Amino acid sequence: MLMKRKWAFSPVSRWAKGLGVGLALIVAMPRVVWATQVHTEPEGLYAHQLAHAFFLVSMGILVYWLRERHLTHHRGWRYLQYAALSFIAWNLDTMFIHHLEGREDLFLTFSKGTLQATLQPFPGREWITWAFYLGKMDHLLCVPAIVFLFLSLRELIRTGYRFPRSENG
Amino acid sequence: MQLPFWPVLLVDLVGSALMIVFSILCVGLSLKLRNQDRENVVWTYLLMVSHALTAFAVSRGVGHIAKELLILGGRSDIWAVLRPYSGSVNTITFCVVGAVTLFFERIWGVYQQVLRDKEALQKAHAELLFLNRHLEDLVQERTQELARSEGKYRRIFEVSRDMIAVVAADGTILDINPAGCEMLGIPHGVKQRVPDPADLGSFFANRRDWDRLRERILRECYVSDAETRLVAADGREVHVLLSAASECEVTRKTEIFHFVVKDISQRKVMQQQLLQADKLASIGQLAAGIAHEINNPLGIILGYTQLLIREEPEGTERLEDLRTIERHTRTCKTIVEDLLSFSRRAHTKKERASLHETIEEVLSVVRHNLELDQIRLEKDFDRSVPTMVLDRDKMRQVFMNLIMNAKQAIGKDGLIRVVTRWDSQRGQVRVIVSDNGCGMDPKVVPRIFDPFFTTKSTGEGTGLGLSVSYGIVKNHGGDILVESRLGEGSTFTVVLPVESEDRDTEKP
Numbered sequence: 124m125l126m127k128r129k130w131a132f133s134p135v136s137r138w139a140k141g142l143g144v145g146l147a148l149i150v151a152m153p154r155v156v157w158a159t160q161v162h163t164e165p166e167g168l169y170a171h172q173l174a175h176a177f178f179l180v181s182m183g184i185l186v187y188w189l190r191e192r193h194l195t196h197h198r199g200w201r202y203l204q205y206a207a208l209s210f211i212a213w214n215l216d217t218m219f220i221h222h223l224e225g226r227e228d229l230f231l232t233f234s235k236g237t238l239q240a241t242l243q244p245f246p247g248r249e250w251i252t253w254a255f256y257l258g259k260m261d262h263l264l265c266v267p268a269i270v271f272l273f274l275s276l277r278e279l280i281r282t283g284y285r286f287p288r289s290e291n292g
Numbered sequence: 293m294q295l296p297f298w299p300v301l302l303v304d305l306v307g308s309a310l311m312i313v314f315s316i317l318c319v320g321l322s323l324k325l326r327n328q329d330r331e332n333v334v335w336t337y338l339l340m341v342s343h344a345l346t347a348f349a350v351s352r353g354v355g356h357i358a359k360e361l362l363i364l365g366g367r368s369d370i371w372a373v374l375r376p377y378s379g380s381v382n383t384i385t386f387c388v389v390g391a392v393t394l395f396f397e398r399i400w401g402v403y404q405q406v407l408r409d410k411e412a413l414q415k416a417h418a419e420l421l422f423l424n425r426h427l428e429d430l431v432q433e434r435t436q437e438l439a440r441s442e443g444k445y446r447r448i449f450e451v452s453r454d455m456i457a458v459v460a461a462d463g464t465i466l467d468i469n470p471a472g473c474e475m476l477g478i479p480h481g482v483k484q485r486v487p488d489p490a491d492l493g494s495f496f497a498n499r500r501d502w503d504r505l506r507e508r509i510l511r512e513c514y515v516s517d518a519e520t521r522l523v524a525a526d527g528r529e530v531h532v533l534l535s536a537a538s539e540c541e542v543t544r545k546t547e548i549f550h551f552v553v554k555d556i557s558q559r560k561v562m563q564q565q566l567l568q569a570d571k572l573a574s575i576g577q578l579a580a581g582i583a584h585e586i587n588n589p590l591g592i593i594l595g596y597t598q599l600l601i602r603e604e605p606e607g608t609e610r611l612e613d614l615r616t617i618e619r620h621t622r623t624c625k626t627i628v629e630d631l632l633s634f635s636r637r638a639h640t641k642k643e644r645a646s647l648h649e650t651i652e653e654v655l656s657v658v659r660h661n662l663e664l665d666q667i668r669l670e671k672d673f674d675r676s677v678p679t680m681v682l683d684r685d686k687m688r689q690v691f692m693n694l695i696m697n698a699k700q701a702i703g704k705d706g707l708i709r710v711v712t713r714w715d716s717q718r719g720q721v722r723v724i725v726s727d728n729g730c731g732m733d734p735k736v737v738p739r740i741f742d743p744f745f746t747t748k749s750t751g752e753g754t755g756l757g758l759s760v761s762y763g764i765v766k767n768h769g770g771d772i773l774v775e776s777r778l779g780e781g782s783t784f785t786v787v788l789p790v791e792s793e794d795r796d797t798e799k800p
């Protein structure tokens with residue numbers, strides 16, 4: 124008897140009752156609602172650019188900690204630092220290129236989709252077309268970055284790196 | 293100006309392929325690195341970074357290659373379908389790479405903590421191993437150290453000539469060394485633990501001194517060089533210099549006092565003697581001045597009185613008066629001479645002489661006198677006493693004074709002992725004159741060498757005998773010591789130094 128009384132006044136019971144009433148009202152009185160936000164075209168680009176920025180910042184932080192812990196005295200970690208710096212440069216480059224790709228006032232593209240494709244800058248847009256052209260070869264930055272990572276790992280293995288114990292962690 | 297696009301395509305295709313290849317190689321190296329030390333979370337971190345970058349490289353590389361090939365192959369429509377997926381996956385992989393990379397600091401911190409813990413564990417392990425292997429030796433060594441330390445402090449405690457006592461705040465003696473037991477007249481031997489109700493305060497001559505001392509120790513935590521008097525269990529009074537410090541006994545939650553008590557009775561006696569000597573020297577100086585001034589007029593009075601006696605016919609009243617004047621003048625002269633002797637201004641005639649013969653001369657004079665009063669005379673002469681340089685007449689006067697004083701202290705039926713001892717180490721001869729007479733009140737003893745101080749009734753003594761003796765002995769570079777107990781008798785010890793030249797002529 125006592126148990127029954129306790130259950131009858133428990134908070135769970137009150138929440139369950141409230142939820143039930145709410146659901147009943149929703150089902151009984153349907154209306155048109157815009158439950159989710161519409162994602163239009165530029166959002167994809169912004170999300171991508173923000174991801175690049177995040178990538179860039181994380182690499183910057185890695186460089187900071189490597190230097191703060193004096194790990195860059197060792198060649199292996201130094202290569203890792205170079206890898207991070209290269210990825211930073213690559214991210215800057217790609218963000219720049221993504222920014223230019225959306226613009227239609229820089230150049231014209233001829234024979235698009237063929238090996239004979241060429242870029243024709245609008246008058247006065249030559250230098251930025253050149254920047255776009257060179258920046259488009261972003262692998263010239265990201266390949267060295269991954270190569271530096273490779274060298275870093277190889278060096279750490281080769282030297283049998285042992286961690287020093289720092290007093291401040 | 294037209295810029296050909298094919299170099300861009302070439303770099304894109306080759307670069308994408310290289311990215312994929314190197315990222316996979318990085319994963320391989322990271323695995324190898326991790327396998328070298330599986331517990332190293334930093335290597336695990338690098339493996340995670342490599343995996344993330346591989347995901348990024350594959351996603352982006354495959355996307356780019358597919359894009360270029362599909363567009364060049366005229367299937368832009370397929371690429372238009374794939375493009376959003378490829379871009380989204382690329383975006384995700386960037387985020388993953390960034391997120392994984394950000395873990396570096398945390399991973400580093402964890403690894404450092406692991407290293408510290410590991411080091412601490414290894415150290416503890418090594419210590420445990422060492423203790424495990426050497427526990428018995430260590431315990432033995434420590435026990436020996438403790439025993440040595442205990443022995444050292446116990447020796448200090450046991451051998452100290454001063455009292456060392458541990459006392460509870462209420463005065464209960466918890467521990468006391470043998471010197472303390474001796475000082476307080478407590479039987480020792482029962483582990484130096486005094487009987488149960490032993491209370492240090494009860495040994496203070498004045499209980500209020502103890503209360504004040506206790507209060508001071510509790511207030512200031514220590515007391516140094518406090519002078520007080522203790523009364524031993526056998527009634528002996530001891531002057532002491534006392535230092536004490538308090539200590540809080542945590543287990544008992546009470547204060548305990550540590551006492552170091554030095555017996556300064558001897559020092560006190562010496563101080564008294566010095567004071568006495570100083571006083572006598574002052575009196576002697578005064579007396580000498582007066583005696584010297586009086587001596588000459590007395591001589592003139594005596595001379596003129598004798599002239600008048602010579603001219604006066606026999607049987608006249610005037611002659612009797614003159615003789616009375618002469619007699620009293622002589623008495624005055626004797627007193628003046630005694631004063632001069634006391635002040636050591638009198639002329640002395642020192643010569644090489646036998647001390648024993650000098651004493652014998654005195655004894656032969658007083659022997660009959662002593663026998664009349666049934667006083668026995670015992671002598672115990674040390675044959676090794678050497679001949680000495682002394683004024684025989686003056687020394688005779690000294691011994692005569694001492695023996696006559698002893699006789700007067702005995703009255704009738706008693707014993708006088710005259711003992712001589714030769715202390716070759718100190719180069720001293722001691723002549724001890726003791727009696728079993730009435731003794732002296734302790735209050736009187738400090739004054740007995742004062743000129744004109746006497747306990748005898750008027751007319752029986754001038755009070756100059758001991759003062760004169762004191763002056764004579766001092767004039768010989770010696771000293772007179774007194775011990776007396778009321779009702780038990782007195783002992784006078786004449787200490788005379790023997791010069792080295794005297795010792796050369798010691799008797800065999």
